[in-house]
Amino acid sequence: MKSNLEGLHYLITGGSSGFGLAIARALVAKGAHVILLGRSKGPLDAAVEELGADHATARVCDVSNASEVNKVFASLPALDGLINNAGMARPGAVENLIAEEVQMQVNTNFLGTVYCCQAAIPLLRKNRANPRIVNISSASAWHHDEMAHLSIYASTKAAVERFTRDLREEVQADGIGVTCLRPGSAWTNFSDGWNEEAVRSGFEAWMKYGPEMDTGMEPEHVAESVAHVLSYPPGVAVDLLEVRPNQPILKPTYEDRQPS
Template identity: 60%
Template sequence: MSHGLRDRVYIVTGASKGFGLAIARRLVEQGARVGIISRNQEAVDEAVAQIGIEYTHGAACDVGSSEQVREVFAKLKSHFGRLDGLVNNAGLATPNSVENLVESEVVAQVQTNFLGTVFCCQAAISLLRDGDNPRIVNISSASAWHDDEMSHLSIYASTKAAVERFSRDLRLELQHDQIGVTCVRPGGAMTNFSDGWDSDALAGALEAWRDAGAYLDMGMEPEDVADAVCFALAQRAGVAVDLLEVRPNRLISKSIF
């Protein structure tokens, strides 16, 4: 039997759009309150307004800065009076072939996707310790393991593989504090994740991706990932979902792209 999420408090990073926004919204629908974190204050304010100011509280934060993360997490716990869990969803990707990788883009992906996850976990542990059934959920990607995902995302996929390996050690360490750790690995879904990608780099990635096969798995919605996260968070104390992969189960011809 799972525990409900009503009256519990969670921090969701990267919560202004895509998976993060869907996760925050679904948590509120199930009775939880949510600390919404994103890099841009305007985007944070918009997400809070969409979901409801009475259930959420937002803060702009660069998860790649450990100092900012510690400060914001402490403020969110103080605002809500408790903290029951963290969903590390913040992430970014910049497509490019390995030969043409840009140093600043590589560093930004590592800083946000991997180090951001590490820094957020570090900040959350002391705030979650001794809580009632505390949880950490780290969001990975099917790109870390499956060859049929989008091409030219080598750095993004590598950072997500690192998140999974990091989560294994985190799970073992936090068993002593009875903090459950879950890694959720989503497949392809229709989101605005690719907004802002360089058009030439994206064209090259799409060309390589089409050459890898005629079909793709597609058709999943961000809400499907949100449901998986809520399932993991709602497990009873002493039980944790270790790794949960959620992928679409529908073949779509790549010719439509």
């Protein structure tokens, strides 16, 4: 399918690393301008420097804070699409969950998606060309073998999927295409900052699902999937797209694990 993203403006939450930065690279390569949102100025500045100031801008914003979200969106002169990618996880068995970490995951992964969609709709409604919203879910919302002890993360992503179904129906009359993208595991820095004891416990529980895991997917595969769904013509939208690795290998031990 021919790309038609030239000159369009897309806002990407969690855009300074991982899937978000990979998505930004893919869209810039197709001629789009990206607005990156993130909590830390340093990584955002580095991402803009890599992508080029002519192709990318960045705003510091905590998407779990509705006031900050509204302020950022109110300052945008134009918007053709929103990619809700910001997300965080903190592993832990249910009985050991820490209330603050539960709230952080719910606020960032689910409420952040809600707040950004609310703020984006009026801007996208003004754009009758081909406005889009892409909400990034996770295969862990449906597949128990992605990783163990991520119950809250998986639950927030399941909530994003249910929310996206209603969102699609509500904005159809405005010509806004809505997609839920459900990626599987890929090698990123997503697990940075996780508690080592909780990760070890999660690994041990994960091994009970079987000795093998699927591998072979990179953040770039998710990025190309986003670019693909954005390229459909007006009146056509991908409702749900799941992209997962497809090469079975033996699971690494905790000691031999790679970044995930």
